[in-house]
Amino acid sequence: MTEHTNDKENKRARKDLRIVVSCLAFVGGMVGMSYAAVPLYAMFCQVTGYGGTTQRVDQASETVLDRDIKVHFDANTGSGLAWDFGPERREIKLKIGETVQANYLAVNNTDHELTGQATYNVTPQSAGAYFNKVQCFCFTETTLKPGEKLEMPVVFFVDPDIVNDEDTKDITTITLSYTFYPHEKEKPVAAAAKPVQDNKQL
Structure with a gap:
């Protein structure tokens, strides 16, 4: 009787343990997915152009169509960043597939350094899926000294495949918009304290 009871209790304990382990694994998986969600979403946007995310490429287009498209340039600064920031030209006309460079300018109007x-x-x-950038200043920390002016180029082309997509084939103007936000630099790690000298006389 005692052996039978102990066997049932052991089975129940093993079953409870499996349930606990399964629950912990589920919770751990959910936590892991929450941390992975942001980079995975960013990767998804880069690949698909979802949400107006442009594409990054290493080389210019080899095909240029005999069809014009306009690109309008927009610029904004977030609260707390006292910069003048804007494009050199508000709009350009280019051929689809043609690689061009446009410049943005930023000026720090304060008496202190800003990033x-x-x-x-x-x-x-x-x-977004057809706007390919070869060179860009996006997501890069940019530090300007008081009164400093900086020219920031963006090199891009519009993928010729844009004319083969039912959703994009009739687009004649694309707006590229940048927003600069204040970014606080990471503080350097404090220097290690020097060991205390033992002044005791031997």
Whole structure:
């Protein structure tokens, strides 16, 4: 009787243990997914152009179509960043597939050093998958000294495949928008304390 009871209790304990382990594994998986969600979402946007996210490429387009498209440049600064920030030209006309360079200018109007970081998107959002940037200053920490002026280039082209997509083939103007936000630099790690000298006389 006692052996039978102990066997049942052991089985129940093993079953409870499996349930606890399963629950912990589920919770751990959910926590892991929550941390992975942001980079995975960013990767998804980069690949698909979702939300107006542009594409990053290593080389220019080899195909240029005999069809014009306009690109309008927009610029904004977030609260707390006292910069003048804007494009050199508000709009350019280019051939689809043609690689061009546009410049943005930033000026620090304060008497102290400021660091900013830019985010970007394009509209219409459906054009994001076809707006390819070869060079860009986005997501890079940019520090300007008091009164300093900086020219920031962006090199891009519009993928010729844009004319083969039912959702984008009739697009004639794309707006590229940058927003600079204040970015606080990481503070340097404090120097290790020097060991205390033992002044005791031997």
